[in-house]
Amino acid sequence: MLSVNRVTSVESGMVPIGRRRRLRYWFTIVRNKITTFNLFPDRVDDDENRIREQRYTSRLYVVLLCVSVLVLIIITSLSHQHNTRTIEFPTITIYKELQSRFSDELTCPCSHVSIPYGRFIELYPSFHQVCSSAFISKQWIAMVFPQSNMKIYEDFRVQATGQFQLLQNFCELAGQTVVRALQDFATSEFITANVISATVFDAQMRSTINTFQLKTPSAFISTLELIRRTTHGNAFMTVYASNWK
Template sequence: MLPVNRVTSVESGTVPIGRRRRLRYWFTIVRNKITTFNLFPDRVDDDENRIREQRYASRMKIYEDFRVQATGQFQLLQSFCELAEQTVVRALQDFATSEFITANVISATIFDAQMRSTINTFQLETPSAFISTLELIRRTTHGNAFMTVYASNW
């Protein structure tokens, strides 16, 4: 490298202008190369780690964005709706196939009471059938320590 007094003489104007421009250009190139040259090879790992951390952070932003997970959540919601629909359809089919036959003609009040009892039973058993199926899924997932892709615990 040039001595410090040489640099000061370049700035002071003792060197002709054309040479001054070339020297400034050369110093700029040398300065840029020194600053871009890796003088500390052990810092390469730090740079690689920094790049890895940035990549990891960008991937984590994807997971934090609800729109990425929304597909799975809506599929889960659709599955629950299908389960509820199947439960109701099955209960309605059972209700439609049930018969009320007596050997004698009964009064309207007894018939009305019997129908109310059947409807109340239908209304009580239908939600419990859905809940029992949902509870089975819940306990299986929790008991076997299954973990969904979306890290939900239900």
């Protein structure tokens, strides 16, 4: 009786039959494990439909878990690694260079959190030309006022004296209001924990100065409004009877 050799030669290039059977055997085992894979505990009262749903749910859970882990690995591998380096007391040149290269990651804490505005901002007010003219000087008022004791109130020289004196008081009140506002502005403090860019700093300073320019006239107008309401409420009459008919 002849026996057939089941293992072919290597020279023929064919896979041995025994290896094929082993591969099929392991493939069958893996397929059965996958088809019967169930994360839910077995119960006696579970029917076939319920078991099938549990298996589908278990497969979906495993697939989603693998996808989530894969996405997490990809994101982690693609993320940049940041190395923090500290430079003690950098100069303005070094800071500008680092700001141009690492604008989003750069942080530079300030040695002083607050600083008065008067340390780096100087404001020079300008008043109306009449407040620096000779029309509000004592010499002009004395020259306009008549030397004789005139009682003709309709005469311009009589009324003009009071009007120029009132104009002088308004100029003094405006100067005092602006001086107080400048003193308050100079002593108020600019607060920041970290160094900010030149663009942001300029924008904040423009906004602060614009707010100051709007608030200062409002304070002067409030004082004038108080004087006006006091005069109107008490029915005061001027010495020239110009507001009385």
